Amino acid sequence: MALRTPIKIARGLGSAKDGVHHWWIQRVTAVALIPLTIWFAFSLATYAGADYATVRAWIGSPLPAVLLILLIAMTFHHAQLGLQVVIEDYVTAKGVQLAALILVKFLAALLALVGIFAVLRIAFGG
Amino acid sequence: MQTQNRPLSPHLQVYKFPLTAITSIMHRISGVALSVGTLLLIYWLTAAAAGPEQYERAQGVLGSFLGQLVLFAFTYALFYHLCNGIRHLFWDAGKGFEIETSEKTGYAAIGIAAALTVLVWIIAYAAGGA
Ligand code: HEM
Numbered sequence: 317m318a319l320r321t322p323i324k325i326a327r328g329l330g331s332a333k334d335g336v337h338h339w340w341i342q343r344v345t346a347v348a349l350i351p352l353t354i355w356f357a358f359s360l361a362t363y364a365g366a367d368y369a370t371v372r373a374w375i376g377s378p379l380p381a382v383l384l385i386l387l388i389a390m391t392f393h394h395a396q397l398g399l400q401v402v403i404e405d406y407v408t409a410k411g412v413q414l415a416a417l418i419l420v421k422f423l424a425a426l427l428a429l430v431g432i433f434a435v436l437r438i439a440f441g442g
Numbered sequence: 443m444q445t446q447n448r449p450l451s452p453h454l455q456v457y458k459f460p461l462t463a464i465t466s467i468m469h470r471i472s473g474v475a476l477s478v479g480t481l482l483l484i485y486w487l488t489a490a491a492a493g494p495e496q497y498e499r500a501q502g503v504l505g506s507f508l509g510q511l512v513l514f515a516f517t518y519a520l521f522y523h524l525c526n527g528i529r530h531l532f533w534d535a536g537k538g539f540e541i542e543t544s545e546k547t548g549y550a551a552i553g554i555a556a557a558l559t560v561l562v563w564i565i566a567y568a569a570g571g572a
Contacts, residue, residue, distance in 0.1 A: 346527050361562045365570030368494045395477040431484045434491035
């Protein structure tokens with residue numbers, strides 16, 4: 317028989333926030349970024365001397381385009397989760413912290429969409 | 443009670459940061475630097491999408507001496523964060539916490555990141571770029 321009251325059990329479950337989910341997604345995006353960033357860095361290096369048309373042809377071809385979009389999505393999701401932790405650690409004034417978090421999250425979403433849109437525009441010849 | 447002459451612990455002027463402390467703060471610094479650096483990626487992509495003149499201009503900015511310097515630092519930050527990130531992922535799995543192991547993997551992260559950075563830039567220059 318459990319001698320603990322229901323509230324005691326609920327309290328024992330820990331924080332009702334979303335720490336574990338945050339932690340987990342940060343790891344999932346990190347794992348995805350390992351192959352993506354290696355691919356990206358070495359691809360860019362081989363295209364370092366290429367002219368405009370060649371670079372566009374590369375960005376716009378199906379596999380690179382899809383991988384670039386994935387890279388952008390994973391990067392900004394991961395970065396935004398990471399910056400959240402940094403802000404929560406160093407910015408202690410509640411109002412400023414909230415403002416900084418919202419700013420970072422909006423900027424990350426905006427930049428990600430602008431980047432993805434640029435890739436799609438190149439891919440579909442806009 | 444006399445408290446004046448007690449030693450500080452750790453003594454701030456002679457304290458040598460352990461490697462593991464340095465690699466830890468470097469992970470955070472590289473993560474924030476990479477986040478700021480994503481602006482360059484988006485700038486480059488939007489320039490490529492906008493047209494040949496915009497792309498030429500972006501290539502000029504990124505290809506300038508300062509641009510190259512920033513990109514080189516960005517490459518190292520990326521590879522360092524990647525290698526040290528793998529170290530973090532092993533820790534998350536509960537592996538590699540022994541002091542000796544974590545020192546070794548710390549040196550490995552710094553060294554492998556440097557090697558990858560140099561390799562990428564050799565390829566870039568060999569490809570006729572930069
Ligand atoms: C390339 C593959 C990558 C891997 C394997 C990786 C791995 C990780 C891991 C495991 C953490 C959590 C560290 C901790 O427990 O404190 C982390 C944090 C972070 N990452 Fe990454 N990351 C990668 C790429 C990136 C990129 C491209 C960015 C930015 C655009 C980035 C930005 C950050 C930030 C801001 C943090 C938070 C730092 C902190 O809390 O101290 N990461 N990364």
